[in-house]
Amino acid sequence: METIHWLLLTYKVPPDPAAQRIAIWRRLKGLGAVYLQNGVCVLPKTDDHVRRLKMIxxxxxxxxxxxxxxxxxxLDKAQEDKVVARFKADRDDQYREFIGKCEAFQAEIAKEFAIEKFSYAxxxxxxxxxxxLQGWIEKIRKLDFYGGTLAEEAAESLRACEQALDGYAKRVFDAHVENADRSPPGNEDETPQ
Incomplete structure (x- = not known):
């Protein structure tokens, strides 16, 4: 098995202004960095990560x-596994949140069916x-360096959302065709607004 090389950033910033500390933390988390403790984080070694860490x-x-x-x-395989597990846990937290948003999306579609609200708007x-949701999962996948355990479940949740929206779209289109069929006589030549 190939040894994994990481970039380790250890840093300390003044406590004030807090906005600077928060901005640095956000940038590092946005890269997918895992914090081993306060002010110490790691990323897989890539040219992109080297460049970005130097800028930070x-x-x-x-x-x-x-x-x-x-x-x-x-130091050894056991230590390597601990770090990889931290990366996977961080991504799984993101996937878990994503799956929750997918469930909310599907519930919203179900609600629209229940109240028969089939509008283009x-x-x-x-x-x-x-x-x-599609953009969000792509962002998570870019940071999923070691294959989070919930990656496939998240992908399935997104597929379920896509199918739910396809079903809803079909019902919206059907409802508008039905309404057009019921329009009063004499309006056949009017262009729909």
Whole structure:
């Protein structure tokens, strides 16, 4: 088995202003970094991560803090597994939240069916929400360096959302065809608004 190489960033920033500390934390979490403890995080070693960590380290210095970036490997397989498990746990937390949002999306579609609200406006709103879910899972997948255990369940949840929206769209289109068929005589030549 190939040894995993990580980039380890250890840093300290002044407590004030808190916005700087939070911004650095957000950027590191946005890269998929795992914190081993306060001010110590790791990322898989890639050229992109090297470049981004160097930029963050520069920003830490500009904020009056200190940062050091090291390339490292685990002492043994057990230690490596612990770090990989932390990455998987972080991604599974994100997948779990994503799955919850998918469940809420499907419940919203079910509610629209229950109240028979088959409008184009609602369909557009639901379509926009699905697009957000699709973008969100792609962001999680980009950070899923070691294959989170909930990745497939999240993908299945997204597929269920897509199917639910397809079913809802069909019902919206059918409802509008039914309504057009019931329009009063003499309006056949009118262009729908």
């Amino acid at each position: 380290e520069r920003d830490i210095s500009q904020a009056g803090g200190e940062g050091v970036i090291l390339e490292t490997v685990a 609602e369909l557009e709103e639901e379509d926009a929400d699905l697009t957000k």
